[in-house]
Each structure stands twice: as structure tokens, then as C-alpha cells.
Amino acid sequence: MKLAVLLILNLFALSLHGGETFTPYEDARDVPRNVTDLWAGYDATRETLDIQVIQEWEADGVITRYATFKVGTFKGTDARIAAYYSFPNNGQRNAAFVWSHGGGQRAERGRGVYFAKQGFATVDINWLGRPMEPDIEVNTDWGKVDPTQGPRFYSKALRDGWKRNLLPDEYSIDPVPSPRNANWFLLTVAARRAITFLEQQPEVDPQRIGFAGFSMGGTITSMTAIDSRLKAVAPFVGGTGFLHVDFPGVEGSSIRQHFQNLELYAGTIDPAAYWPLVKCPVMFISSSNDFHAAFERIYQSMALLPHDQWRVSTNIHQNHSPGPEQWVLLNLWFNQHLKGIDQYIPETPHSTFQVDGQSATFVVTPSQQDRLVDTEIYFSYDPNSITRFWKRADATHSGNEWSVELPVYEDLPLYVFALCRYRLDHSVLLEREETSTFALNSQQHSHVPDSVRLETLSSLPKTRAVFEDFSNGNQDWSTRDQRTIKTYKFQSPDLDRANDKKLSLIIDPQGRQLALRVNASSKFLSRPDNLGDFTIVRRIDDQEAQELIISREEFRGDDGKTLEWSKIATFEITIIDESTNAKLDLTSPEGHAILKLIRLVD
Template identity: 30%
Template sequence: MKVLLTVMAGLLVFAASASGAETAPVKTMSPPEIWEGYDPRAEPLDEEVLKTWEQDGVRYKEVYFNGEQFDGKYVRIYGMYAAPAGGRNLPGLVHIHGGGQTVNESWLQKLTGRGYAVMTFNWGGEWPKRQRYTLWNGVENGDHKKRTGHQVTLPTPRSDAYYLWTQASMRAVTYLERQPEVNADKIGAYGISMGGSMMWNIAFDPRIKAGCAIYGAGWNTYAYEDPRYSVGMPEYRPSANDLRWRASLAPEASAPYVKFPMLFLSSSNDRHGYMDRAEQSLDLIPAGVPRAWALTPRFRHHIGLDFVHDLPAWFDVHLKGEGTWPDNPETAIALGQDAVPMLRVKPANAQDVVKVEVFCGLETPFAVNRHWRNATVRESGGLYTATIPVMNAREYLFAFANIFYKSGVVISSPLEAVIPSSLGAVATIKEPCRVLYDGKEGVGSWTCNSTGTDPIPGRIDKRLNAVVGPEGKPGFSAKGVSPFTYAPSDPEFRAPKGASLQFDMKTETGEDFTVKLHKNYWVADFQTYSCKVALDADSGWQTVTLPPSRFQNEKTGASIGDTINEVGVLELSPQNRMWQDSNVIFRNFRWVGGEYVPHVHAYRRKDAETDAALTHRDDADHLQGLGVVKSNQRR
């Protein structure tokens, strides 16, 4: 990771200067002050065993135990524990679920099979249709659904839910370490989404010897806009509470205090742990502490099938001393032949590398809606290079690589970002392209949500696949998902003003579905325009042509009209979330008609920040894995 030694100091100086300019001076507790004096071992556990059983050589128990005491009443934490039958001196893991989720027995099944004792517990409290959960007994901000405030800093950050939930996480560590088969010196923890955000605050528990934050990385008061990469973007003015939060309980504030090896798993377009900011959190970890990240390209709150081995492998190395974890690669964007930018990647342990994939993005400053292209990679003597043509040398170029190892581990390189003209590069993409996807590149830049937010080995599969349809023409199939692409945000594939969208489709059952066009996806002034489509059954290709007048704003009903050129994301949404034809095929998406006009990024408008308050939050229950939640409603 690139080292940003001045980031935290700059953050605090900025907070002081910003608060002095906008409000009275802001004072708050620092992360060490927040946790000073807290002893997660002090209170008795008072365990209540609800059920025990043994299955496939693993012993399970379902329990309640004490959390902290408030006004004379203990919080009663609900959890489930499992360990290999007859195990001794076992490394232990604590699972911290995400927003809207709860205990997850599937994690116990998978990780006990690798020789771990595992504790999964509920921090969210009461939830609709859930029979068992942590009893917060009226503690304000304890129950996720009943929170009275977000990012609470007054009277102190200890009033906020994340403080309470992190306390509960530390109490789960206490429960785990007291199990007779657990080696208390070999305990790790991992968190999903909101649980991933808590992983940074758990830095103040010295019992944690290795950790993994999934999606959660902090920086949530910075909205989705990153002014580092937004040329001409208006300044975002944080509130006094934002400044207090950033300096106290925000995950990035705790990053400099992380002393255990930290892995960050996420996706390049995630909406909770923004890719560009997540790397800053890793950079804030003290020098000498191992850290790594692995990003599934194009996904938005899910982990791809290729990455499910990373979490167990990380803990195997750092808790069990088994296997190896490669060092982070060296990368840089340099000037290649013919003044074309080039990403250079030098992986560690080159002899164990299976392949390197390089992804590049043009212009889009916001990680949540950036289009990632695949670049052609060449290898020579352990050095991997990929040339990256650009369309505007004065706009940012982004690039990163994923390195695949024989062990099954996949790691990502640092994110590289540069304005190509600063290197002497010139634009080599001379004309925009009306064809977004023709099918020849496999699935191409199309993506979808995976089968769950939790990267549980054996539970993640591929839902988009390259196929060959009628007349031998290639395309992709989608099984039970809404495929989408960020290609329209790419300057080469942007829609002409007033253009129609056209594509080919094969369905032997007929389909009722909705085509959605998103403007400013998940940032300020986010708008969705949709168009309903009904196709009859046909064994051959059918061409769908959708003029802009058919796309209606989902909130106002207004037509997208000529402004279709401002669209950044294209999505296909089946009725009832399932395609009627399980072998439906799509291909040849293109823009028809219209005219190309100079493009003005939405964030450069004077009113670009008017909606910012609606797009930043610390809550991620709206991103939850629906399959995981549904499977746990019985608990």
C-alpha cells in the first residue's frame, strides 16, 4: 500500500480549520480516550445455553450471555458457538455480521472445517420476524431498528450505536476466549459491511491477533465524492458533528491504532466502503503491520467467486502459521510507447503467480459508479504491463491489478490515479463508440450482485455467463439477477444526446422486465429512469429499440428526453427478480441516433452538493444480502 504519513494529521488540521471557519471550535474524544478504562472481561458472562448439538464432527451451542450493564440491567447477547469435536488449543474467530443480518450458522460450518472455533453473535437486536436476538433492554441506540441517531457525538461518542456494538463485539471475544478448547492467544475477528466498519474500532482490543474488514472502511461523512479526483468539483462543507465524528469514532480515526494484520475485502464499486477511501484507511495502519486488500471488479456490495479463499487463507497464515501470504505488489502508471499510459505491475512471489488482470477507468471520480475496463496484460520476466488508451488526457485515469496465486489467494494492487497529460500522454481514443457491448468479449463489463454479501466458500456462484445464441452469435445469460453495466459513464461509450437504446435478446418463454438508466448513480442528484418491456416467446433474436421518450423518472414521471447522454449506469431488471427463461440471452447493446455533444460532469454544476446529505450515511442495512437475511429469519 502507498504510505500516506500525513493523512491523519491533515485530517485533524482540516477539522480544526474547517470548524473554526464554519462553527465554534470543535472538541471531542480521541479514539484512545473513548476506549480508555474499558475492560471487556470485567463483567460476568452468566451464560445461558439454549441448545447443544453435534453434526458432522462439530459441536454447536446456542447461547445468551452478558454484555455490559446499563441502569442495573445487563445486555443479553445472543450468539452461536461451534468447535471441532475433541479439539484442543484451537485458534478462534469472531464473526461480526452486517446491517440487517444476524448469527450465521454457515460461517460456523465452513470455518470449523478448517480447524477453528467460531463465535457468531447478534448485535442488531430486535428485528421483524426474528425470534432470537440480542436483548438491549432499552439501551438507547442499542437496537439497530430503533436507533435515535446516527454518528452521535454528543454528549460523547460513547452515546453512539457503533460504540455499543463494538463493546458487544469485544464481549463476544471474551466469550470465545473462555471456551476450554480455544487458544486465547490466537483469536481473530472479521466483520461484514457495518460489522466491517466495527473492525477498525476493535483495534483497541489487544486480544485480536488478525482481522478482516469486509466492505466497511469508514470515511462515510465524506459522501461519495472524492475531491482528490474531481477536477472542478464544489467544496463539500462538513458539519460540526461530521468533524467530531471524523476525529473520534469514525473507522478511519481508529486506523492508526490497528496493531494486528488487517485484510480488507470488498468490491470496486461498493457503496459502503468506497474503494478510493478504503485504501486510505489501510495506509493509516502503522508501518510494519501487515495489510492487504482484494477487490472484486465492478461488484457493488458483494464478493466474487474468485475471492472466497482469501479470508480463511489470511487467518491460516496469521493465526495458525500455515501457508504463505504474498507481499503487496509494486505498481506505477508510466508513459509507454506512442505516448500511451501503461500500468506496470511487479508481483511478489512471481513464481507462484497464475495470472494478473488489469482494470482501468476513465474520468469518473466516484468509485461507486466508475466503469472498469479490462486491459490486455503482457508478462516479461515477472513484470506485467498493460497499455491504457485514454480519450481525454486532461481527465483522471485510474488503474489497479488483481494478482492470482496458485494457493487460491487473490490480492489487489494499490489504486493508481494520474492525469495522463502530466506524464506527457496524449489521447488515443479519437471517437466515441456507439456499441457498449457486442458479445465478443464474453460477459464484458456486465456485472450483477452475487448470491450474498458474505463471502462464504461454497455459497457464492456465478450468475452471469458468456454463451452462444442463435446463428452462432455470442452474448451473456443471467440467472436470477439484474445485470447492469457502468459502461455509459465511460467517455468512449457515453450516449449521444437524444439517442435510443437498442439491443438484441433471445427468450423462449417471453419476458416482462424493466430497463433502467441511472444518472449520477448513488451520488448527488441520483435519478433513475425506467422503461417497461414485454417480449413474446421466440427461438431467435429479437431486437429491442427504446427511444428516450419511453424512459420515465421513477420519482417525477418526467421523460429523460435528450438528456440520455447524462446516463452513467444501464440495468436490466426482471419481473419479480427472476427471468422467466432461465436461459435468456442478451447481446449487442448500442446507441442509435442522437448527436454527440460536449459532456459536463454533474459534480461540476453549481448545485451539485444540494443532495449530498442524502447520499452519505454509516448505515448499510439497505445493502444487505437478502438471501442471508431470509435464511436467518427463523432465529
């Protein structure tokens, strides 16, 4: 009954406010307090799109159009969004999906071309308004509202930055605190209009539409996923709920300080309010240390779904950077749920977790073991999921099960999950890389005591004698360029990180003139531990293997601060061959023959 009344009121108000997409709430008592009421009466197909095609390209069996279409009318002015619409030139009605880029990014023509060659039509919306083509000036124009990130990206920006809070200003829809004043609301309106755009294209089957997006686009995906027209979604590194909830024991690790209306935000904008209403299958793709899609929040969000058709895949030891084993799952998920072609995607690996006093047991039993390449179990006692070091456990394999027994400590949480790597039937060429495997996570299990004390981490036994000897290859490291390597290992509580230690590196230049650069960052640690960024550069002139000893005081930092070993979140090493100015590949055995050993020494 309440929903029907809201619908009638909204339609009546529209008749009083001419062509406005939304009638402003003048009284705070009228503002919706939940997602259902917020979107009651909104019909993304009601207003004409007024599509304008600016330019068209055709090559390799793919047609791409640079187009703009109407998002809505706000404050008497139309808001329009630019996009690339790409589709296979096959005379068919194809499966299709919307792509929403991330913060600071833009729509990309190449992405649409790639997916058209995979048999999908796509519309890649340029919500931020950054230039898309050097010779085309027509672009996104939000008119008298502005959900973008400010003038650094959007030349017509009305604010200095992006509007996260719900408070009114001269550019907001409502003159009272309202979820419609947050940037996320308008971006979701644009996303739902993009679904309408696809529905109306003759090259698209309107019954086979999905949605995917990266980072901020992942959040847009989560909020748009309630649209009943969608058959599957795939948020990347964004879209988790509970963004306003601090990590256990880590004060200031959420965004709650940005809101004077926290309850209103939690009920209408935070993705946790949306996931219970999502009926379509969800593939959540992320990184194990993602700042925008924190690890625990992924699973807390998936637990809200009213169904079990979801999977999670994360790139280990990475922040905001899925790898090929994650990206390929977008292809598989949409092939299966939009095209209807079974990809034989395994179920989420079955796992159990039991705590008995001071010990916990984790067991995982992956399915489809004839395709299984590896099963890796990771655990941590660190409640900060952005900067924790995921230590790989020495698991026992018996029959179809992998198990591990882990100690439980008072005042510390324990987190554990399995990453299962599967073989594809054939190698898949992605937009930028290629892979013959994909990875799926088990459920994450946790034991979180009522009271969490970060200080207890430093009192755990110091059993790690060597920081890194690469005997396990790059098991504890990540890379984005297959050259530089990065680790979170300084956050491993089994490492003695006393400040009287010095950093020792054994390097064999093999007759070359090399330059070493080490970056250490405290970013995303708790507020008291965030010292900023530090760097040191050393030339390596000798031709024989040598030991470099570096004290923490030698690192150059922000504002004259001194580095502390225990307050390094990420530790990154680059070695450059000065004769070619090229980075050495530190991910390879050849690279490990040069960078041989890393220790903290007295």
C-alpha cells in the same frame, strides 16, 4: 502522563456511579478528542459476562450454542447480546474469531457450522437483534440504549433509525456531544466483549483470536482491530476511513452532512482514526464499486497502518458483493495468521506509476508467477468510485511485467490498479460456493489534479462504437445469481450517450417466448445526476432474431422523471423464459447466443 490521569479519573468515576460501565461526561470539555483517550481505562474483561446458554445443537462433529452474554450496564440496566457460539467437537483449544454481521442482517448458525468444520471456533454476534431461531424468543436486549437500526429490525428499538451522530438524547450515554453517543461506540464495546467471550471458552486458544465482519460489521471490525488480543482481522465491504471526505469534484458524496461535530467524529469514530493503531495483519475484502467501502478509501486506510502486513481483494464491477475469489481469502488469512499454517499468500503485487506530462505509465510485477492465472489492469477517470466504470486496459506483457500507457487529461483524475488472479493448490468449498482461484489487488495509483471538473468527462473522445457484443464474454459485467447481468458501462466516458440516441438490443429467442426486463438506476451518482430508478419490460414473441429499439422515454421512472443515458449508474438485464418462468443464464455462451448485441443508435 495524560493517559494515566484519564485512567485514574475513569476508575474513580466508576466508584461513584455504581455498576455503570461508563460514567457520563457532564461537561463537554471532558469529552475525549481522540481514539486513545476515548478507550483509555476501558477493560473488556472487567465485568462478568453472565453467559446464558439457551439451546445447544450437535451434528457432524460440530457443537453450536445459542447463548447470550452481558455487554455492559448503561443507565442502570444491563445490555445483553445474543450470539451463536460454534466449535469443532475435537477436545482441543482451537483458533477462533468473532463474526459481526452487516446492517439489516443477523447472526447465522450455518456460518458457524461451516467454519467449525474448517477448524475454527466462532462467536457470531447478533447486534441488530433480529430473530435468529423461530422458536427462541430470548435475544439481544440493549436495555435503555439502542445502537440498532430501528423498529424495522429490532422489536425493542428506542429510536426510529440508527444513531450516527454524536449528539445527546434520552437514550445516549453522555448528556453532551460525545463519540460514546454514536451507535458505533456501543457496537464496538459489544465486539470487544465478544473477544472476551471467546477467551473464556475452553474450546478456544486465547492467543489465536481474530475478527471479521461484513458491511457495518466491517466498520465494527476496523474499530475493534485496535484490541491487542487480536492476531488478525478481515473487514468485508466496510471499515474504510475518510467517510466524511467528498470524492474529488463530487459534492455531497460523503457523510459529513450528518455531523455538527465533524472534527470530533473524525478524531474518535471514523475508522481513519483507528487504523494507525492497528498492529495485527489485515485482509481487506470488498467490491470495486462498493458504496460502503469506497475504493480509494480502502487504500487511504491501509496506508495508515504502522506495518505492511495487509492485502486488498475486490470483486470487479460489483457493489457490496465479494465473490468466491474474495471469500476464500478469509479462510487463507486466518489459517495463516491464527492457525499458523503457511498459505503462501503472495505479497501485494508490486507496481509503479509515473506521470509525464499528458501520459502516465503503470507497471505491475506480480510475485509467485508459477501460480498466476491472469493479470488484469483497470483504469478510470471518474472520481466517483461507487459508480465509475473500471475499463480493462490492453496491457503489454513482457517478461514478468504487465504495463500500460494511459493519457492524462486536465481537470480529471486518473486511477489505475491491477487485479491478479492466482491458482489454489486445490479447490476450496466455501459456505455457499466453491473456488479454485483467489484474487489480490495491487496498490491503487492515482493522479488527482488540484481542480476536478466532472464536466470534462463528457468531452473525452467517443471511441466506443458498440456498447456490448460479448466478444470478451462478461469482462465488463457482473452477476449475483449467474443469470441477470449488470454493468456500469454507461459511465464510460468513451461512450456517446447523447439523449437523442436509442437503445438497440439484438435478441434471438431461439423459438421461445421470452420476457425482457431492463433496470437502469442513477443511485450513487452526484446529487444533480441522481434521477432515481427506471424499468422497462418487453415480451419477445417472434421466434427469429430481432432488433428491439427502445427510447429513453419508454422507461418508467420515479416521480415522472425521464431517463437520461448519461445518468445511468447501473444497467441490468434479465431475460425470462415464459414457459418455465426461469431466468436465462446471460453469463454463459448460450446466453450470449440469445442476447447478441447492445448498442446506442441514432
